[in-house]
Structure formats: structure tokens, C-alpha cells
Amino acid sequence: MTEEEKKEDDVRVGVFICHCGSNIGGLIDCKGLADYAGTLPGVTHSEDNLYTCSETGLTAIKTAIKENNLNRVVVASCTPRTHEPLFRECVSEAGLNPYLFNFVNIRDQCTWVHMKDAEGAYAKAADLVKMGVAKAEKLEPLDMIKLDINQVGLVIGGGVTGISAALNLSRQGFKTYLIEKEAQLGGRLNNLYKLFPHDIDASEIVNRLISNANNPKNLEVLTSTQIVNIHGFVGNYEVEITQNGNNKTLKVGTIIVAVGSSLLDPKGLFGYNGQNIITQYELEPKLKNNQIKAKDIVMIQCAGSRNDKRPYCSSVCCMTALKNALIIKEKNPDTHISILFRDLYTPGTEYEEYYRKAREKGIIFINYDVDRNPNVEENQVRVYNEYIGEDMLIPYDLLVLSTPLVANTDNKVLAQMLKVPTESNNFFLEAHVKLRPSDFATAGVFIGGSAKWPVDITESIAQGYSAASRASTILSHKTIEVDGATSNLPVYNKNLCSGCEICMKVCPFHAIVKNEDDEIEIIEALCKGCGVCGATCTNQAIVIKHFTDDQIMSEILAYGGK
Amino acid sequence: MSFEPKLLGFLCNWCSYAGADLAGVSRIQYPPNMRVIRVMCSGRIDPKFIVQALELGIDGVYVMGCHIGDCHYLEGNYEAVKKYEMTREFLKLVGLDNRIRLDWVSASEGVRFGEVVSKFVNDIKELGPSPLSGDSPDKDLINKVRAIRLAAGSNRMRALVGRERKITEEDNVYGEKYPLEKYKEIMSQAIIEEYERHRILIALEDESKSVKSLASELSVDPSIILEHILTLKGRAQVDFQEIIKNTPIYMRRE
Numbered sequence: 001m002t003e004e005e006k007k008e009d010d011v012r013v014g015v016f017i018c019h020c021g022s023n024i025g026g027l028i029d030c031k032g033l034a035d036y037a038g039t040l041p042g043v044t045h046s047e048d049n050l051y052t053c054s055e056t057g058l059t060a061i062k063t064a065i066k067e068n069n070l071n072r073v074v075v076a077s078c079t080p081r082t083h084e085p086l087f088r089e090c091v092s093e094a095g096l097n098p099y100l101f102n103f104v105n106i107r108d109q110c111t112w113v114h115m116k117d118a119e120g121a122y123a124k125a126a127d128l129v130k131m132g133v134a135k136a137e138k139l140e141p142l143d144m145i146k147l148d149i150n151q152v153g154l155v156i157g158g159g160v161t162g163i164s165a166a167l168n169l170s171r172q173g174f175k176t177y178l179i180e181k182e183a184q185l186g187g188r189l190n191n192l193y194k195l196f197p198h199d200i201d202a203s204e205i206v207n208r209l210i211s212n213a214n215n216p217k218n219l220e221v222l223t224s225t226q227i228v229n230i231h232g233f234v235g236n237y238e239v240e241i242t243q244n245g246n247n248k249t250l251k252v253g254t255i256i257v258a259v260g261s262s263l264l265d266p267k268g269l270f271g272y273n274g275q276n277i278i279t280q281y282e283l284e285p286k287l288k289n290n291q292i293k294a295k296d297i298v299m300i301q302c303a304g305s306r307n308d309k310r311p312y313c314s315s316v317c318c319m320t321a322l323k324n325a326l327i328i329k330e331k332n333p334d335t336h337i338s339i340l341f342r343d344l345y346t347p348g349t350e351y352e353e354y355y356r357k358a359r360e361k362g363i364i365f366i367n368y369d370v371d372r373n374p375n376v377e378e379n380q381v382r383v384y385n386e387y388i389g390e391d392m393l394i395p396y397d398l399l400v401l402s403t404p405l406v407a408n409t410d411n412k413v414l415a416q417m418l419k420v421p422t423e424s425n426n427f428f429l430e431a432h433v434k435l436r437p438s439d440f441a442t443a444g445v446f447i448g449g450s451a452k453w454p455v456d457i458t459e460s461i462a463q464g465y466s467a468a469s470r471a472s473t474i475l476s477h478k479t480i481e482v483d484g485a486t487s488n489l490p491v492y493n494k495n496l497c498s499g500c501e502i503c504m505k506v507c508p509f510h511a512i513v514k515n516e517d518d519e520i521e522i523i524e525a526l527c528k529g530c531g532v533c534g535a536t537c538t539n540q541a542i543v544i545k546h547f548t549d550d551q552i553m554s555e556i557l558a559y560g561g562k
Numbered sequence: 563m564s565f566e567p568k569l570l571g572f573l574c575n576w577c578s579y580a581g582a583d584l585a586g587v588s589r590i591q592y593p594p595n596m597r598v599i600r601v602m603c604s605g606r607i608d609p610k611f612i613v614q615a616l617e618l619g620i621d622g623v624y625v626m627g628c629h630i631g632d633c634h635y636l637e638g639n640y641e642a643v644k645k646y647e648m649t650r651e652f653l654k655l656v657g658l659d660n661r662i663r664l665d666w667v668s669a670s671e672g673v674r675f676g677e678v679v680s681k682f683v684n685d686i687k688e689l690g691p692s693p694l695s696g697d698s699p700d701k702d703l704i705n706k707v708r709a710i711r712l713a714a715g716s717n718r719m720r721a722l723v724g725r726e727r728k729i730t731e732e733d734n735v736y737g738e739k740y741p742l743e744k745y746k747e748i749m750s751q752a753i754i755e756e757y758e759r760h761r762i763l764i765a766l767e768d769e770s771k772s773v774k775s776l777a778s779e780l781s782v783d784p785s786i787i788l789e790h791i792l793t794l795k796g797r798a799q800v801d802f803q804e805i806i807k808n809t810p811i812y813m814r815r816e
């Protein structure tokens with residue numbers, strides 16, 4: 001930090017008002033606004049630009065910084081959510097610390113939403129600029145936090161997702177650990193018979209995956225291994241594991257969660273008895289061993305899913321039912337098979353083909369309603385058929401329930417170790433369903449496969465690869481820079497701290513600890529800068545960088561001040 | 563001219579601010595009364611920010627964050643609720659509680675952002691201007707609100723609100739949760755006490771006073787004032803100054 005940047009009474013703010021073509025300039029007088037900005041305390045330069053983010057605009061900023069010796073820059077234009085990085089880079093190219101830049105949103109949140117009130121929009125823009133300048137005056141230069149990266153990947157869960165991810169990482173050249181709690185890799189696939197689409201043997205796929213996984217030298221497969229605890233942060237995770245009673249700590253840079261899902265306990269559903277009323281999952285090995293001799297088979301879809309308790313669609317059971325029904329029909333064309341469904345989920349070209357084939361082979365599809373669940377009686381199922389307006393009785397000697405995949409019961413424990421969230425059904429929750437589907441909000445931790453929600457194998461493989469490629473964006477670097485706008489307990493505030501530890505308890509990322517000297521210490525690399533600890537600290541000792549009390553108060557005062 | 567409320571909104575970066583941007587992208591139109599301060603998470607919003615804004619005569623303050631369960635930092639908005647509730651209860655003491663509002667607006671709720679802001683503008687219009695706005699606001703009320711800002715910032719209140727979730731939502735060593743209603747009762751009691759104590763501190767700023775004159779000035783029972791004075795003495799915020807006509811006079815300590 002240079003002396004100039006530090007001295008508050010020597011603040012020289014430059015304000016740049018963007019027309020954004022006519023997006024802003026078409027409604028309000030940008031020139032007038034720039035002139036007004038010029039009258040604000042601390043502002044030594046102001047101008048309006050047609051497009052501030054264009055080459056011309058950026059050059060204007062850099063030139064103004066040099067010519068006017070500016071040490072704070074305010075741009076009033078679109079939104080920081082899209083353009084802050086660009087302007088930060090621009091000021092830093094002109095030699096200014098990027099955190100000495102402040103954004104004022106006068107387009108997305110002003111001219112675009114007050115198009116019929118030019119006067120009101122101008123007044124708002126003027127206030128926002130005033131507030132933006134007030135905050136800018138208080139801004140302090142910050143350093144990005146540089147972290148070393150341990151270029152080793154870790155994958156938790158050795159199902160098809162985890163194996164795919166681990167293979168991908170190791171083939172890219174990264175040392176990779178694959179942790180599986182069971183004695184064997186393969187997950188759910190180990191107990192399946194044939195796989196849709198194309199009816200390949202599950203065992204063939206599993207064997208291929210396992211032999212591939214045993215190949216690369218830089219891929220270490222650890223079966224019968226549990227995670228005990230996880231510490232650290234992006235690039236520097238320490239994962240405690242235990243294998244047959246032996247504990248070990250693995251040092252890794254990224255973690256991929258591929259723990260898959262579990263089976264719903266079918267007890268109490270549609271008269272389940274494990275004998276002639278079973279689940280699809282139990283049917284699979286019976287098909288494999290040629291044990292199915294039944295003549296009348298009924299399958300009930302959405303058994304235990306898409307209800308109040310489990311509102312989601314398990315997404316693989318419709319296809320599983322079609323697959324298994326076709327396998328049976330192929331072996332014994334005389335078997336009567338009825339599938340009772342609420343909605344049939346056969347997306348895409350290949351899956352819909354299964355449905356068509358099933359109809360051709362004479363499999364009967366009967367639609368039922370949630371409010372009128374099929375009633376399982378001895379040797380027959382009673383189901384209300386909407387089309388004929390009355391109950392139908394369908395005889396069975398084998399009833400197969402398409403029960404959903406559910407979240408693992410120990411997801412919560414793992415989620416807590418990783419500081420990542422789970423959703424209401426206990427599946428893992430990604431950072432953003434559309435923008436960041438393979439990431440967690442926690443840097444360095446990624447997600448894929450049926451740990452997130454039930455998916456089929458094709459999707460599992462794709463998500464495994466996706467998680468691996470996201471992890472490799474970190475692992476391919478020796479160091480990484482993370483946001484410097486973190487929480488901080490400044491030396492000059494140390495005496496304020498009473499050691500009450502409340503900040504430690506409210507921090508969602510466990511970034512605050514007591515060190516050996518019994519002093520509060522904030523681990524910047526873990527801190528995400530949410531600011532909760534700052535708003536909470538009982539003695540107001542904690543400072544949230546870039547959103548300090550002083551900075552926020554200055555905005556409030558600039559607006560409310562008379 | 564009709565009354566145009568002066569409003570302030572605190573928006574979290576990841577949901578509400580993004581929702582406000584989306585309103586723009588979708589050209590949703592709403593009245594321009596609210597200025598926005600962006601924070602990274604609603605959990606950053608310190609009660610003193612809200613109270614300070616009201617103290618300055620701002621007619622209404624809106625706090626917005628991600629829907630519960632959607633906070634980018636997992637739990638920030640849970641903390642925001644607790645702080646907001648405390649602030650609201652403090653403001654009830656001076657009848658300003660209906661000038662603040664808390665809402666969850668997601669990044670995809672651009673339309674809703676426009677709706678809730680419009681509604682806030684209308685509701686505050688109906689309420690009329692803040693008694694603290696204008697050129698000559700009620701001095702006594704300003705002092706009361708200032709007392710609230712300082713009381714909400716006191717170590718005791720911050721500790722109480724900071725611990726609330728741990729204590730009421732998590733099992734203690736005996737596997738029990740402390741009942742929320744009981745905790746709220748303790749909070750309410752503390753809110754009144756700290757409010758009165760900070761009013762005393764403010765009343766002693768310009769001149770030293772007796773218990774009796776404080777009691778009549780603040781319309782609080784003298785025995786309660788005396789109790790507060792003793793507590794404040796214990797906290798080294800107030801000191802005995804002198805005896806005038808058999809009456810002890812107290813002064814503010816720096």
C-alpha cells in the first residue's frame with residue numbers, strides 16, 4: 001500500500017458516468033450527473049462516457065487516473081455482478097489497487113426500471129452516485145490472498161460417478177485418491193442385471209470400470225475406507241481416513257463428492273413382503289438368476305416418491321420398470337405385465353423408444369392418480385381407472401414396486417465436514433443449479449452423480465467428468481488467488497475482543513478459531529467474506545474488509561444526511 | 563405535492579441484488595423511491611445500520627436476502643432474521659417498527675422484486691413521513707432512536723442476539739434445547755433495560771442529573787432509574803459526582 005492510498009485527507013476520486021448508449025443516457029442527463037458528481041466532496045475528476053466498458057471508455061479511465069493522479073475510481077453504469085471484474089482490472093492496469101474501485105448501478109436498478117419517471121430516475125442516480133463516492137472515499141487497498149495448491153485430487157465414493165471422475169483426473173496427470181467405503185468399487189451397479197439403454201450387462205460395465213481404475217499409477221483406490229474428518233480449505237485439504245482400523249491423513253487440493261444414493265426401505269409400502277411383493281432392485285438379481293416364473297406381473301411406479309414426504313421424481317425407476325418388463329417379456333412372451341403409473345418419465349430419443357417397444361410387446365399401461373393409490377389385495381390389485389371411470393382388478397402373482405433412490409443418511413455428516421449444504425430431501429445441493437451445477441459454494445469442493453439427485457448412468461458419467469474438469473481448473477495451478485475482502489480482527493482492535501467466541505459459532509465456514517495463545521484468529525483462506533461475524537461481534541472488534549462499518553455508514557450518511 | 567417516501571434497501575449480493583438486476587433486465591417498472599446498499603449477505607446487516615438510517619429521517623428501510631435455505635453462505639439469512647427481529651422490537655418502543663421490513667427475494671424473482679418494492683413504497687406512503695424527517699424533527703424522538711442504536715450495539719444485546727440460534731436451536735450437553743419463547747422473554751426484558759440505560763446515558767451527556775430528575779425526564783419509575791444507575795456505575799459508564807441539597811448527582815463517564 002502506498003502512502004498516498006492510505007492518507008484519507010488526500011482522497012482523489014474520479015467519477016465516470018456511463019450513457020450505455022441510450023440505455024442510461026436516453027433517460028437521464030449523464031452530462032449533468034457527471035457535473036453534479038464533480039461537486040461532491042473528494043471528487044477531483046468527473047466525466048461522462050458513451051460506453052465506459054468499451055476500449056475508449058477504459059482508456060479514458062486510465063488516462064484520467066494518470067493525469068489527475070486519482071486514487072479512487074467510481075463508475076456509474078450497469079451492475080457490478082457483470083462488470084466489476086472488468087473495471088477492477090482496468091484500474092489495476094493503471095496502477096491502482098483493484099479494491100479502490102467502486103461500482104454504482106444506475107442502469108439495471110435505475111434507468112431500466114423507472115423508464116416512465118426520468119426525474120425520479122435522475123434523483124435516484126444522483127443519490128446513488130453520492131453514496132458510491134462516499135463509500136469510495138473510505139475504500140482501502142486490499143491484497144488478493146495467494147494460496148498454494150496441493151495438486152492432488154480426492155474423490156469420495158467409488159460408484160460409476162466417482163470412478164469416472166477419478167479416472168478423468170488421473171488421466172489428466174493428477175495424483176488422485178478414490179475413497180470407497182465398501183470392499184468393492186462399483187456402487188449400485190454391483191447388484192443390477194442389465195442396463196438401459198441397450199441392455200448391456202451391468203457386470204460388464206462394472207468390471208471394465210474397475211479394471212480401468214486399477215490401471216493408472218497415479219490413481220490410488222482405497223476401498224473399505226471411511227472419511228473420519230476433513231480440515232482445511234481450497235488447495236489445502238487434509239482428509240483423515242480410516243481403512244481397516246488404520247488411520248491416515250491425505251493432503252489434497254480438491255474434493256469431489258460422489259457418494260451416490262441409497263434405497264428406500266420399502267416396508268409398509270403396498271403390502272411389501274419381500275416374497276411376491278418386491279422392489280425393482282430385488283427383481284434384478286432374480287432376473288439374472290432366471291428365477292422369475294410368474295405369469296401375472298404388476299409393477300407400481302412412484303412407490304414412495306412424488307408424495308408429500310418425498311416430493312421429487314427418482315428419475316430412473318420408470319426406465320428401470322420398462323427395462324425389466326421387456327427383459328421378462330423377451331424370455332416369456334406369455335407373461336402378462338401391467339405397469340401402473342402416474343406419469344411416465346422416458347426423456348430423450350432412446351428412452352422413449354423403450355416405451356414404444358413395451359407397448360408393441362403388449363405390456364399394459366394403466367394410469368393412476370395420487371389421490372387414488374392402487375390398493376393391493378391378495379392376488380389382485382385394485383386400481384381406479386379414470387378413463388373407464390371405475391375400479392379395475394388386475395391379478396398378480398408377482399408385484400414389483402418402483403421405489404425411489406433416497407439420499408444417504410450420513411450425507412449430513414459429510415456435508416458438515418465439508419461445509420457444504422444439503423437440500424430438503426438431504427441430497428447435496430450444488431452452488432447454482434444452472435450457473436454452477438458441478439460446484440459447491442465452498443471453493444475446491446465439487447459434486448456429481450446421484451448424490452445430488454437420482455440420475456442414470458449416462459448422466460452419472462457426464463457429471464463425474466464435469467466435476468473432474470471443474471476440479472482440474474484448480475489442480476492445474478500451483479497457486480490460486482482468492483478474494484481479499486475477508487473478515488479481519490485488526491491489531492488495533494485486539495484489545496476490544498473479550499474472547500466470547502460468539503464469532504466462532506456464527507461463522508458458517510468455521511473460519512474463526514482460537515489459536516495457541518488463546519487469541520481469536522481469522523483464517524482468511526477459509527473466510528468467504530459474508531460479514532456475519534462482523535455484524536455479530538459483541539464488541540465490534542471484527543472488521544469486514546471492503547464492507548466495513550465505516551464504509552456502509554458513510555453510504556447511509558451520504559443518503560440520509562441533510 | 564404528494565408525499566414521496568425516502569427509502570433505503572439493504573440487498574444481499576447473491577439473491578436480492580441479482581433479483582433487482584433481473585427486474586431491470588426484464589424492464590419491470592416500479593417507483594424510484596428506494597436507494598440500495600449492496601452487501602454480500604443479509605447476515606452482514608448490523609442493527610445499527612437500520613437504526614442509523616431511521617435516525618437520519620429516512621422513511622423506511624428494507625432488508626432483503628436469499629430465501630431461507632438459499633443463502634450463498636449457508637446460514638447468513640438465519641442470523642439476519644435474529645438481528646432484524648431484535649431491531650424491530652427495539653423500534654416498537656418508539657413506534658417506528660412498521661418502517662422496517664424484511665423479505666426474501668431470489669435471483670429469479672425480478673417481477674417479485676418490483677412488486678415488493680412497490681408495496682413498500684405504498685405502505686410507507688400510507689404511513690406518512692417519518693417523524694424524524696423534515697427540517698425540524700422531534701429532538702426527544704431523535705434521542706430515543708439514538709438510545710436504541712446504542713443499546714442495540716451494546717455488548718449485552720449483541721451477545722444475546724449472537725447466541726440466540728446456538729442456544730435455542732441446538733441441543734445442550736443434556737440433549738435439550740432452550741425454549742425459544744423463554745429466550746425471547748429474556749431478550750424483551752433486556753431490550754427495555756438497555757433502552758432505558760442508554761437513554762440515561764444520553765440524558766447525562768450535557769449535564770449531570772439526579773435520579774429524580776432523570777425519572778421525570780424519561781418518565782421511568784425512580785427505583786428503576788436507580789437500579790440502572792447502579793448497573794451503569796458497575797460498567798464504568800456513570801459516576802457519582804456530588805451531593806446537592808441531600809441529593810446525589812450522577813455524571814457520565816467517558
Ligand SMILES: Cc1cc2nc3c(=O)[nH]c(=O)nc-3n(C[C@H](O)[C@H](O)[C@H](O)COP(=O)(O)OP(=O)(O)OC[C@H]3O[C@@H](n4cnc5c(N)ncnc54)[C@H](O)[C@@H]3O)c2cc1C
Nearest residue numbers: 157159160161181187188195196260261449450455456457
Ligand atoms: C433398481 C435400479 C435399477 C437401475 N437400472 C439402471 C439402468 O439400467 N441404467 C442406468 O443408467 N441406471 C440405472 N440405475 C441407476 C444407477 O444405479 C445410478 O445411475 C448409478 O448407480 C449412480 O452412480 P453413483 O456413482 O452416483 O452412485 P452409487 O452407484 O450409489 O455409488 C456411490 C458409491 O459411493 C460409496 N459411498 C457412499 N458414501 C460413502 C462415503 N461416505 N465414503 C466412501 N464411499 C461412500 C457407496 O458405497 C457407493 O459405492 C438403476 C438404479 C436402480 C436402483
Ligand code: SF4
Nearest residue numbers: 302313314315317318
Ligand atoms: S422416474 Fe417414474 S417412477 Fe420414478 S419417481 Fe419419477 S415418475 Fe415416478
Ligand code: SF4
Nearest residue numbers: 507527528530531533
Ligand atoms: S466473514 Fe463470514 S466466513 Fe468470514 S469469518 Fe466472518 S462469518 Fe466466517
Ligand code: SF4
Nearest residue numbers: 497498500501503537
Ligand atoms: S465475537 Fe468479537 S469479542 Fe467475541 S471473541 Fe469474537 S472477535 Fe472477540
Ligand code: FES
Nearest residue numbers: 574603627628638
Ligand atoms: S447471501 Fe443472500 S442472504 Fe446470505
